[in-house]
Amino acid sequence: MQLTLWTYEGPPHIGAMRIATAMDGLHYVLHAPQGDTYADLLFTMIERRNARPPVTYTTFQARDLGGDTAELFKTAAADAYERFKPQAMIVGASCTAELIQDDPGGLAKALALPVPVIPLELPSYQKKENWGASETFYQIVRALCVPRRDAAANPRSCNILGPTALGFRHRDDLAEISRLLERMGVTINVVAPLDATPDDIRRIPEASFNVVLYPETAETAGRWLERNCKQPMTSIVPIGVSATRDFIAQVASLAGLDADAADKAGASRLPWYSRSVDSTYLTGKRVFIFGDATHALAAARIAREELGFEVVGLGTYSREFARPVREAAARLGLEALITDDYLEVEAKVAELQPELVLGTQMERHIAKKLGFPCAVISAPVHVQDFPARYSPQMGFEGANVIFDSWVHPLMMGLEEHLLHMFRGDFEFNDKAAASHLGAGATKPAEPAPPPPGPTQGGWAAEAEKELQKIPFFVRGKARRNTERFAAERGIALITIETLYDAKAHYSR
Amino acid sequence: MNLPFRAPPASCNDIPVLRERGQREVFCGLTGIVWLHRKIQDAFFLVVGSRTCAHLIQSAAGVMIFAEPRFATAIIDERDLAGLSEIDAELDRVVNRLLERRPDIKMLFLVGSCPSEVIKLDLKRAAARLSQIHSPKVRVLNYSGSGIETTFTQGEDACLAALVPFSPLPANGYVPPLLVAGALSDVAEDQFRRIFAEMGLTDVGFLPARSAAAMPAIAPGTKYLLAQPFLNDTARALEERGAVHIPAPFPLGAEGTTAWFKAAADAFDIPEAKLRAATEAGHIRARLAMEPHRAMLEGKRIFFFPDSQLEIPLARFVAQELGMEPVEVGTPYLQRAHLAQEIGQLPAGTVVSEGQDVEKQLDRCRAAKPDLVVCGLGLANPLEAEGFTTKWSIELVFTPIHGYEQAGDLARLFSRPMDRRTRLGG
Numbered sequence: 001m002q003l004t005l006w007t008y009e010g011p012p013h014i015g016a017m018r019i020a021t022a023m024d025g026l027h028y029v030l031h032a033p034q035g036d037t038y039a040d041l042l043f044t045m046i047e048r049r050n051a052r053p054p055v056t057y058t059t060f061q062a063r064d065l066g067g068d069t070a071e072l073f074k075t076a077a078a079d080a081y082e083r084f085k086p087q088a089m090i091v092g093a094s095c096t097a098e099l100i101q102d103d104p105g106g107l108a109k110a111l112a113l114p115v116p117v118i119p120l121e122l123p124s125y126q127k128k129e130n131w132g133a134s135e136t137f138y139q140i141v142r143a144l145c146v147p148r149r150d151a152a153a154n155p156r157s158c159n160i161l162g163p164t165a166l167g168f169r170h171r172d173d174l175a176e177i178s179r180l181l182e183r184m185g186v187t188i189n190v191v192a193p194l195d196a197t198p199d200d201i202r203r204i205p206e207a208s209f210n211v212v213l214y215p216e217t218a219e220t221a222g223r224w225l226e227r228n229c230k231q232p233m234t235s236i237v238p239i240g241v242s243a244t245r246d247f248i249a250q251v252a253s254l255a256g257l258d259a260d261a262a263d264k265a266g267a268s269r270l271p272w273y274s275r276s277v278d279s280t281y282l283t284g285k286r287v288f289i290f291g292d293a294t295h296a297l298a299a300a301r302i303a304r305e306e307l308g309f310e311v312v313g314l315g316t317y318s319r320e321f322a323r324p325v326r327e328a329a330a331r332l333g334l335e336a337l338i339t340d341d342y343l344e345v346e347a348k349v350a351e352l353q354p355e356l357v358l359g360t361q362m363e364r365h366i367a368k369k370l371g372f373p374c375a376v377i378s379a380p381v382h383v384q385d386f387p388a389r390y391s392p393q394m395g396f397e398g399a400n401v402i403f404d405s406w407v408h409p410l411m412m413g414l415e416e417h418l419l420h421m422f423r424g425d426f427e428f429n430d431k432a433a434a435s436h437l438g439a440g441a442t443k444p445a446e447p448a449p450p451p452p453g454p455t456q457g458g459w460a461a462e463a464e465k466e467l468q469k470i471p472f473f474v475r476g477k478a479r480r481n482t483e484r485f486a487a488e489r490g491i492a493l494i495t496i497e498t499l500y501d502a503k504a505h506y507s508r
Numbered sequence: 509m510n511l512p513f514r515a516p517p518a519s520c521n522d523i524p525v526l527r528e529r530g531q532r533e534v535f536c537g538l539t540g541i542v543w544l545h546r547k548i549q550d551a552f553f554l555v556v557g558s559r560t561c562a563h564l565i566q567s568a569a570g571v572m573i574f575a576e577p578r579f580a581t582a583i584i585d586e587r588d589l590a591g592l593s594e595i596d597a598e599l600d601r602v603v604n605r606l607l608e609r610r611p612d613i614k615m616l617f618l619v620g621s622c623p624s625e626v627i628k629l630d631l632k633r634a635a636a637r638l639s640q641i642h643s644p645k646v647r648v649l650n651y652s653g654s655g656i657e658t659t660f661t662q663g664e665d666a667c668l669a670a671l672v673p674f675s676p677l678p679a680n681g682y683v684p685p686l687l688v689a690g691a692l693s694d695v696a697e698d699q700f701r702r703i704f705a706e707m708g709l710t711d712v713g714f715l716p717a718r719s720a721a722a723m724p725a726i727a728p729g730t731k732y733l734l735a736q737p738f739l740n741d742t743a744r745a746l747e748e749r750g751a752v753h754i755p756a757p758f759p760l761g762a763e764g765t766t767a768w769f770k771a772a773a774d775a776f777d778i779p780e781a782k783l784r785a786a787t788e789a790g791h792i793r794a795r796l797a798m799e800p801h802r803a804m805l806e807g808k809r810i811f812f813f814p815d816s817q818l819e820i821p822l823a824r825f826v827a828q829e830l831g832m833e834p835v836e837v838g839t840p841y842l843q844r845a846h847l848a849q850e851i852g853q854l855p856a857g858t859v860v861s862e863g864q865d866v867e868k869q870l871d872r873c874r875a876a877k878p879d880l881v882v883c884g885l886g887l888a889n890p891l892e893a894e895g896f897t898t899k900w901s902i903e904l905v906f907t908p909i910h911g912y913e914q915a916g917d918l919a920r921l922f923s924r925p926m927d928r929r930t931r932l933g934g
Contacts, residue, residue, distance in 0.1 A: 001556075001598040002583045003605060010563040033622040035536025035655025038564045040886030050893030052886065059532045062625070062656040076531070083867060095558040096622035096656070099589075124558060125586040382570075 006342045006362055008317040008380055012122035013094045014039055015132025019140065019217075020090060021053040021165035025197035026140075027086035029077045031069075031104050032094035034059040046383050047166050056080035058097075070102040074111060077104075081113050088144065088198035089113065090136065092120035116198070118143045128340075130216045130292070131320060133164055137193055138220040144201045147228040152208035156255045157187040159207045159231075161222055162214035163194035168295070168379040170194060172392035173213060177238060180395050181211070184261045186251060193217075205229040209254040213237065213394070215294055216318060239298035241268050241306055241399045268396035270403045274307055285410065288313040288354035290337065290345055290363050291378025293321030295393070297328050299358050299377045302402060304332070313337065313352050315345065342366070353477055356410060361385075371476070373409035458486065459494045466496050481506050523851055523860055525842065530865025533886055534815060534840055535568065535902075536655030537663025538621060542569045543906060544667055545578045547691045550614040550719050553579040554606065555653070556599065556631060557621030578613070580606065584623055592627065596634060603638055607646060614645070615720035617667065620652035647720060649674065659840040661738040661816045661905065664691055668715055671723060672745035675715070678725040686772065687713045687724055687751065689743070690736030693908035694718070699790075700735075700759075700911060703769060706786035707778050715742075726751055731775050733768065735759060735910060737850075738817040740843050757849040758821040761829040761915045762794035767849075790912030797916025798829060801923040806831035808926070811878035813887060814838035814864050815901040822882070822904065823858065824850045830919055834858045835876045838869065880926060897929045 013030060020028035021043050030036070037057050043049045058076045060069050077091060091104040105119025118139050122132045160177065163170035171194075178188055189207035190200045204210075204225065210233040212222045222233040232254055238247035248262045255261075273279060287309045289299045293316045303309040314329045315337030316322065322338045329336035337348055346366045349357060357367040357374040361382050367374035376385055377393075391405075392398040459467070470478050478499075485502035486494050538561055541553040555561050562581035569577065582602045588595050599618075607613060616638070618631045635650035642648060651666040652658060658666055668689060678684055686709055688700065697714055704712045713724025728750025734743065737758055747753070756771030757764050766787055773783040810832045812819040819839045826832040834854065842862040844851075851860070861869070866887075873881060874894070881891055881898045888898040899922055909918040 001588055001595070001602050002585060003580055003602045004559075004562045004583050005577065005580045007559060007562045007566060009559075011559040013560075014563065033536070033655040034532050034534060034659065035538070035564070035622070036560065037531075037533045037886060038535055038539075038567060040533070041884070042567060044887075044889045045885050048889060050889060052890045057531055060656065062654075065626070065656065079530075079867075095560050096626055099623060099626045123586075124560070125584065125589060128559065 004341075008340050008342070008360065008362065009129035010039070010042075011095055011124050012127045012129060012132025012135070013092060013124065014042070015129040015134070015217075016090065016092060016120055016122060016136040017043070017053055017055055018129075018133050018164040018166050019136040019193045020055060021049070022163065022193040023054075023196050023198070025087040025199070026054060027080055027084045027089050028053075028055045029073070029080050029089060029091045029104070029108070030055055030057050030094055031073050031092070031097035031102060032057045032059065033096045034061050036094050036096075043165055046381075047386050048383070049165070053165075054084065054086070060097075065100065069097075069100060070107055073102055073104060073107050077108050077113075077117075078111055081111075081115070086115060086198075088116040088118065088140075090118045090120055090140065092122055095124035098124050116143055130318060133217045134220045134320075137161075137164075137217055138224060140193070140198070140201060141204065141221040142224060144198055145204050145225070145229065146202070148205040148230060151230065152206060154187060155208045156185060156257070157189045157207040158209050158211050158251070158255070159189050159204050160191045160211045160213060161233075162212055162216075162218035163191065164214075164217055165194070166379070167194075167214065167217075168381050168385065169391060169393045169398075170214070172390050173394040173398065175390070176392040176395035176397050177211065177213060180238075180244075180248070180265050181251065183264045183266065184248065184251065184255070184257060185264075186255050186257070205231070207231065209233065211251065215321065216292055237294050237298055238394045239295065239398060240302040240402070241270050241396070243298060243301060244268075244395055244399065266396045268399040270306060270399040273403050279307075279407075282407070282410070283308045285309045285356055286312045286352070286354045287356045287358060288349055288352055288363075289377070290315045290317075290357075290359040292316060293318040293325050295378035296325060298393075300328055300332065302399075303358070303406075306399075307403075307406070309356070312354055313348055315339065315348070346370075353480065356406070358406065375406045375409055458483075458492055460496075463494050463496050463499050466499055478503070523854060523858065526836075526859055526861040528861060528863045528865045528868065530868065532659070532840070532864045533813070533866040533884060534864070535660040535884070536564070536622070537653035537658025537660065537666060538565055538619065538655075539568045539660055540653060540663025540667060541565060541579045541619065544664060544691060544716070547694075548615065548716050548718065548720065550612060550721075551578065551617060552606065552610060552613045552615070553617045553619055554603065555579070555581040555619045555621055556624045556629060557581055557584065557619075558623045559583055561621045561623075578610070584627075589627065592629075595629060596637075599634055600638065600641070603642075603648075607642060614647070616642075616646055616648045617670070618648060618650045619663075620650065620654055622654040622656050625652060625654045625656060647674065659817075661736070661818070662841075664736070665739050665741050668739065669741035669745040671716060672726065672742065672749060675723045675749075676725045678727050682725075683727045683729040684711055684713055684725045685709060685731065685776065686711070687715060687726060687730050687732040687746070688735050689715045689732055689739055689746065690734055691716055692735050692910055693914075696908050696910040696914060699913055703786050703790065704772070707769070707773060707776075707782055709772065709776060709778075733772055734846060736818075737821055737843065737846055738841075740841075740846070743846070755846075755849065757824070757853070758818075759910045760821050760918060761825040762791050762798065762912060763829055764821065764825060765794065765910070765912050765915070766791050787912075794912040794915035798919045801916070801919035802830045804923045804926055805880075805919070807833065808879040809833045809835050809876070810880045810882065810922075811835045811873050811876060812837045812839075813866075813869065813873075813881070813883035813901070814840045814861070815882075815884055816905050817841060817843070818904055819882070820847050820854070820860070821850050824853045825918070826922060827855050827858075828853055829915075830922065832880075832922075835878050836861055836869075836872060838862075838864065840864070880922065897925050899925050 043053045091108045108117040163174045212218045212233045225231045236247040238244040248265050252262045296316045316325045317340040326336045342362045358377045364374050391401050482502040631650045635648045639648040649670045651670040653663040717723045726749045730751045732751045733754050754775045757767045759765040759768035823834040823837040836859040838861045881896050888900045908914050
């Protein structure tokens with residue numbers, strides 16, 4: 001039993017819904033108790049979809065349990081087929097139905113529907129949402145794709161695998177990467193699961209290779225296609241300028257294209273923005289990164305190589321991809337944080353005192369609570385991260401978007417410089433009232449001067465006074481650092497000397 | 509004063525009730541935690557369930573999940589299923605850890621879910637055991653919010669029914685006169701308290717109270733009013749304690765609120781003049797506040813999908829006080845005993861439906877082409893995309909809507925989507 005307040009991932013049948021909702025002409029019949037339909041609103045509200053997810057729930061109740069829940073499932077499946085006439089169906093159980101052990105696969109088979117019915121085994125008490133999405137997509141591909149022995153007619157054709165419903169920026173990543181591939185002269189055969197029909201899935205083997213955009217959802221299917229349809233797949237996720245260039249090189253080699261084709265792919269503003277002098281202040285900013293494995297790994301590379309940050313913490317909630325995250329963290333001299341317990345993440349952020357947090361919706365709130373700037377880089381996200389405007393993470397435009405969204409929460413260089421210059425200014429400190437409030441605004445009362453001699457927490461009065469001269473937005477950090485410095489050295493009374501010793505120590 | 513509530517018809521058989529079974533697009537009772545934990549300020553709600561339960565509450569609670577909330581889920585994993593014998597020890601460990609982290613908690617609810625009900629986890633016994641361990645600091649109670657047993661607001665019913673046996677019995681034969689059952693917003697509760705006081709009823713208990721120690725006393729002879737229509741089990745539990753129901757409509761809108769206070773006045777032989785002195789100003793203010801919304805909504809046809817059991821009182825409100833025309837009023841359960849007065853006020857021709865087959869109900873809704881559809885968030889945007897104007901129903905549960913001062917706000921909840929559609933060009 002695990003005490004949980006917040007969960008980074010839903011149960012695996014939510015993953016299956018993300019595949020079903022992404023596709024057209026596919027219907028999901030889910031054996032589930034009344035109430036599990038709550039999942040519909042993730043799609044209709046967070047992603048603002050204009051149609052209900054193609055999911056029929058049996059919504060059994062307690063009074064059904066004594067009777068024949070299996071019959072209920074069969075009726076629901078038969079009715080769903082009659083009403084929606086899908087090209088294929090997937091069937092399975094949610095966590096409660098898993099316990100009552102009706103067999104959705106067997107029951108649906110007995111109905112002998114005229115379309116393929118793909119049974120899903122999603123162990124709710126062991127696995128989670130991303131695994132459920134990956135397994136569902138894999139089962140659909142396995143059921144519908146006929147293994148191929150010969151080579152594809154067009155060596156430059158590929159499929160794009162991975163984008164789903166409720167995916168963080170999947171809509172725009174797909175547009176960005178499709179454009180990039182087309183500029184290179186690569187033909188896109190099928191995109192799946194997003195907007196694909198079961199008939200489209202059947203055409204996947206016609207391409208010569210696969211572009212796997214999101215390993216969390218499509219790597220398993222990609223590996224099966226590699227083995228059975230002689231389709232190699234990309235292993236580089238094109239988030240960030242360097243990663244996009246590496247991705248282009250990999251695609252060019254898979255498609256048999258030369259370097260000229262790769263050059264047509266485009267360019268990003270990030271490298272110049274990052275070199276421009278206003279970005280100098282970004283140097284060595286201490287950043288903490290947490291999210292799904294794909295986005296966390298990509299963010300770590302961008303942070304270090306493209307923005308000149310120092311990565312001080314790296315972690316993921318994706319246990320399936322813990323290994324590459326551990327390896328990447330080790331290369332940075334860090335120990336990866338692999339957890340789905342947000343309290344552990346919060347403790348780590350509090351301990352590290354980073355200057356920027358890159359994470360999920362949850363890290364956004366942790367950062368807010370602890371007073372750190374933050375940008376969202378990964379699911380789970382809320383409605384504001386399904387924006388109306390074009391905002392990919394992948395490719396060259398994605399790099400532009402990332403530069404803006406990570407740098408905005410930090411103070412721009414000039415602003416930071418000015419704050420330092422005027423930190424003692426009478427109207428430019430934390431006690432001054434906001435200027436937009438006009439003359440009517442009253443200043444908060446001055447706090448009583450610290451009493452002479454040692455103050456609480458072992459601060460000498462003069463040291464406390466000196467501390468007040470440090471700009472308010474870094475004062476908390478200076479106080480904590482100094483206190484830690486003093487504690488580690490057994491210094492009972494913090495003097496001005498201690499304050500500057502600590503400053504010297506931590507600025508090394 | 510205008511008290512237009514007619515006596516209920518001898519039977520409600522002249523109102524056609526459509527009973528349906530099929531896919532139900534509704535929340536389970538766990539969702540009640542989202543507002544109950546705000547109401548009882550020193551209570552903690554621990555769901556014993558699956559990751560789905562945790563995910564549901566997180567999705568329903570939205571941004572509240574981040575404010576160090578007083579609810580959580582003990583997620584059952586495969587080891588618990590394999591070794592059911594040790595599940596008690598596991599639960600004790602989780603509860604200990606929780607109470608160590610939150611020493612401010614005085615009341616802990618173990619909330620049953622579909623998985624815990626299906627594996628027949630005895631949470632009642634667990635609650636008794638844990639209550640002994642943590643007594644007197646923390647009282648541990650139990651109820652079920654599972655989807656197989658409860659729909660949305662029935663979670664509150666189950667919670668309050670569990671609270672009733674633990675309400676104090678007053679000493680020395682004193683009988684507390686009046687109890688109001690049903691979680692109300694604090695602002696509405698305070699307004700009601702003031703009106704009751706003006707009527708001469710100074711000792712009014714509200715269930716639930718704002719803290720575990722302040723739960724109202726109940727004795728045989730205590731009369732109770734329901735503030736919410738979904739409290740079937742709570743009413744039964746109150747009656748087992750000897751409390752006596754005051755039949756009344758629900759305090760929504762000017763007429764509903766006045767009729768609700770009149771029922772109390774009649775039960776306590778409070779003279780008409782005193783009732784009027786306490787309620788007249790509020791009644792007039794409420795009618796005034798509803799006026800602009802009535803202008804926008806009069807004659808408009810409205811369709812309610814089932815959600816909270818508030819649908820029938822709300823349909824009565826929009827018909828009687830805003831001049832709307834209910835086409836179909838869906839409710840997850842029809843508690844005839846508590847709704848007799850409300851059903852009696854519905855215009856002839858209104859279809860009342862109980863239960864749901866969502867696809868068929870959507871077909872009926874499309875065919876009826878109502879001007880406004882009240883439905884859950886799973887249906888709202890898809891219906892908007894089809895050209896319907898919708899009001900999402902959960903807001904009617906989370907927003908203060910009871911009483912005179914909220915009548916205008918309640919009317920606005922219905923008029924705003926229509927207003928918006930007009931502003932955006934129809």
